[in-house]
Amino acid sequence: MDNDSIKTLYAKHIDIMQARAKEAIEREGIEGLIIHSGQLHYQFLDDNPYPFKVNPHFKSWLPVVDNPNSWLIIDGENKPKLVFYLPVDFWHKVPEVPDAFWVPFFDIHYLKKANKVEQCLPYDLSKYAYLGEHLEVAKALGMHLLNPDRVLHYLHYHRAYKTDYELYCMRKANSIAVKAHKVAKQSFFSGLSEYEINQEYLGVAKQSENDMPYGNIVALNENASILHYMLLNKAPPSTHRSFLIDAGASYHGYAADITRTYSMEDNRFQELIVAVDSLTEYLVSQVTPGKEYLSLHEAACGGIAKILSEFGVVNLLPDDIVEQGIVSTFFPHGIGHMLGLQVHDVAGHVADDTGTAKPAPSAHPFLRCMRTIEARQVFTVEPGIYFIDSLLTELKGSENSKYINWNTVDAFKPFGGIRIEDNVIVHSEHTENMTRELWEESLS
Template identity: 30%
Template sequence: MIHACIATGLLIHAGGLIYVSGGDLQHRNGADVYYKFRPSSNFAYLTGVTEPGFACLLDPETQRFTLVAPKVPEDAAVWWGGLPSLDQLAEQAGADACIYAEDLPSYVQRHHAGQAQLLALPHFAQHQQQAVQQLAGLQALKAVQSGSTNSSSAGQIQLSTAFLESTLHRCRATKTAAEIGCLLEASCGSSAAHKAMWAACQPGIKEFQLEAAFAHAAGQAGLMQLGYPCIVGAGRNAAILHYERNSATVGPNDLVLVDAGAEFRHYTADITRTFPASGKFTAQQRDIYNLVLSLQQHALARVKPGVAWAELQQSTRHLLLEQLQQLGIVKGSLAALTEAGIDRVFMPHGLGHFLGLDVHDVSDVGPVPERLEAGHVITVEPGVYFMPLLLQRAFSDPKQASLLVRPAVEALAELGGVRIEDNVLVTADGHLNLTMAAGMPKEADEIEAYMAAHNVQQ
């Protein structure tokens, strides 16, 4: 409820009531098969309620929190189990009251008479539309569905989507102590799951079997849902940024890149580690791995309040070019390499993003920070990849081709890619690396030592 208080406090001058839906079950196939439910992140932030079909009504002026529950047929208990009573639901959620969705209009008339505005998100659960329609008028509902940001109707309440989403995003960017605790718990369980994959990996295993090892270990650690689809890329598949097929066989000389995180109370970790399938890095693999590690160490050493993210990213890219030059992969001056965009041939993605209820979390400036502030939780995830498409384009571009040492680049094509990603809290005087606090190794020697001690093939 503390997050509801924060959000309503910021919206008190906007006037009106706040209405947020948690979402409904999404149909998968057949008559009654649904995807596993996860509430909308904004609803989870405000209420902590995890069941489908719920909504909430908040009064910024009085701080009154009303939970809106679906009224399910009595026979539903035979198939899915019954819901607690309204009083029990209110107590569990810390709400002042709990009502059924069908009673929402009359409840508002009794308890919130005189309110002229309903603040809502652009989209809300289908089964709640009738209640909102009765509150705000059919004309306003249609305006929201067509993309209008503010509308009025002949009804007693105007429906507005102009303020709520941006306010919630601004609130969610700065994490409370409770949220940080959830993210640390997610990091602990996800770190254990990553190490379980190291223990299970052996040449000939399938990528999806490593994914299964991660999900099993995360569940054993008490994390019931993954934060996003696992990326398990062996060999050349490690060069595919959002590779989710996870169907290939792991070769004996492959590096395996795994980007995976699980949720604790809907807050997700987002950790990437790259490890050798054999348990030992080759000299070539270690060179690239240590290059990426040096990039991350450079960036992490500079994470603190007030730092401009774009400047941090640029200095990290300059270091990338210097390191590639030292390894004999590129040539030319730093200015020429930068001007030609050679850094983006090898690292086409950004340095990181916000993290929280969403893996690419929200803020008032989007998923990527502009300037770091205490309470931000971000990822720091440099990488180096040898992507066939980007290399082909670079070799075909006279300007870029003149700056690449082609034999050295082509000799690394089979390696695929390396990414190292940690989750980092910005503190008042610097930062706290949540991934390292969770005991997640990342030095090449540490990975080899762990695999030697725990891997089934060692």
């Protein structure tokens, strides 16, 4: 896509953002929003900062993700004012004067010293709401309306409906991640360590660990049973049996979140991977407007139960496995989550834009979304089957232990687990599995 096409998409994006901001401002009865990009956090008793992560409210307006001490002043009508931090500094790399497709849409003021920002802000700050994490900074500047609920509920709820510009960015993020995933797969079959595989992934993605939307999960063998495994062993195991990689990429501040699982040999575990992969594709086909996301999770539980029965892990019919509550031992997380500016995007547990709570049910406490599925929403779909020691120990001590074929469980345990995760855009007439479509496109 050329620069003019991106600029056209972005112009429409800004129009939508302005309309949302205006409604939020009117609901709160104020004059505008002041959005802080954030500032550096320093390590305790040290002068080295932690990696900077920009305020998602800031990057929802423009793709500046690496410049702390910047500010936006928004009123929903006039051209947004950007206070862009551009210090004089011989210790660190100073940002370039911006010259990108988004620049014409902002009234840009350059800030040399972070502590002089009040000179760029409105005179009467009592009529503005601060959106950001540094409340002490906002208070010191004289702001008292800090992250007001009415504003946040409205903006968070409507962030679920992606603009064409945002969908473009998310497809680009998926494209980057797909290429890196393919190299990671090759690295596994070449016998590399977790650390080495991750380095290969980052190299192909051309992104640092801080650029990644989350810490990559690169797990060999039993480590694949740890849902958020982050250790990255530097030495390869004596035997490569299985490989689970949950890794994404970023583009203009938007995230991809993809998971794949592989077996070194064509064995029973490989057959289990194929079954979970087929379930993922089926569940993606069920992501349609008007359906409750909870129903997708319930369908996933039924599908996992069917696999557990067919593979002889549980000696019960699928409906009975669900009824006995056994599925959660092998599939302890939710089927997915909303995706966008953040990997686990906001407002999954509300019913409307006033913030009416819609929490996950007690039967599925880890489900991250309870929304009704609608067009322009983006979700992950990620069923899995895991052999987790702590959960298996709990199951073994329960009444349900008698239904488990423990020899089969023991045979699968050295492989850790399986997760297959795709990123899905909901359209009014069809579902776009951007992960699979980009994967297949790269093969042609």
